[in-house]
Amino acid sequence: MSELEKRIIEKAATLLAGGEIKRVVGWKKGEFIHDPSPATFETEESLKDFIYNDFCGANLSKYLIDIFKREGKTAVFLKPCDSYSFNQLVKEHRIKRENVYVVGIECHGKLANYKVEEKGITGITSEAHEGENVVFDTLYGKVTASREEVLLDRCLTCKGKKHVVADETVIINDYEDKVSDRFAMVRELEAMTAEERFAFWQGQLSKCIRCNACRNVCPACSCLKCVFDNPQSGIAAKANDDTFEEQLFHVIRAFHVSGRCTDCGECSRVCPQHIPLHLLNRKFIKDIDSLYGEYQAGEEAEGKTPLTSYTESDTEPNNVFTVTEGK
Amino acid sequence: MQEVNNFTPNIVAFCCNWCSYAGADLAGSSRLSYPANVKIIRVPCSCRVNPMFVLKAFQQGADGVILCGCHPGDCHYVTGNYYTRRRMSLLFSFLNYMGIEKERTRVEWVSAAEGAKFSEVMNDFVAKVTALGENKRLQDLRVKEE
């Protein structure tokens, strides 16, 4: 057990022992160390299953929408990027801030299971970051992989190590923020012809099996009744004779979360088909930044979003492309 | 009307009730022509247009979609078109990013007094879409007649 994990579990135990906090939301051990799942812990005894390692990519904010309504106060562990989603949900009145105790925790980048698997690394018993590498202890011996190659896509362009909301933090190492360009791939796509872009997206989206995992995990997709659940929508399932359904699903979903997507990267993390869904949301984020001023959803827990506000001098639709393509 | 290879595009025009629809009316009563393949759908306000409407229009075979509303500042509901302006700017830029050419979508402000502008805008839009040809990228094959 790492020092960090130990400190986090101790924190959970102290919080539960205090009496005011009735439950803690964290990650629970799976069968292996690489398959933890989000869970609620109500007793100190149950904490024996608590786990915090580099496979704990899951963002716990969305679970609070239901859990915060239970009696008493709930404590939650949030990584820096997760804290943006929490703020955004508070802003949208989906979570009551005063019902939740937020513990910000250290994160040095999380691993993508499928990337590890693709490298043939299996039977992992423990793992640790060592400089620019990750070292895995496996049943078959020690294996080293470069961090760049096994991190989740979102961690390659990490937002930074700052928690935008936290009642307290558990941080041992102060990692430096790395400067990265999260729009690089968006720009590459913009530079292509419409035909090439269409081919790119058709190639990606035709892999979609409409499992809805991306929608279900997304903290911004928090509607009680989702438009895609309406059987009359005509897009409730995957069509087998063209790609319109996928296009429509993904255009509408990206549009619905635009201005509210914190770029937490959960959609891309959970997609079983490894579709780079963040490239959809980042186009909206990039356009909003260049047209209406830089905006980071979840930075603040109040105020308007770019699509619920306007200025009289906003760019005219006919000039949009001159602005967005110039950046 | 321009025709290339006998191709006549299907154009869907969402027009707000208070300005642009009246503008279209004026174009008609002033005997100004605009292409007959422009199908006008009247909406209470340009901001009534949900992105789903635009996509459904393409799905059902539209080759171009244009949205017309009152000039900014003149909205019957005061601020509706300001929201439209942001939404449609982002949506159309996004569709272009997905490979739906930007010439297939457009937003124009047409007042009730601008019958001539309505006719000009439609003629120009139809010409641009005609030049692009048929939209094959967002259509549902099941609704296509062969």
Ligand code: SF4
């Ligand atoms: S759309 Fe994806 S990146 Fe954006 S908030 Fe939802 S899960 Fe996170």
Ligand code: SF4
């Ligand atoms: S998670 Fe992936 S496969 Fe599932 S609906 Fe979303 S994009 Fe499609």
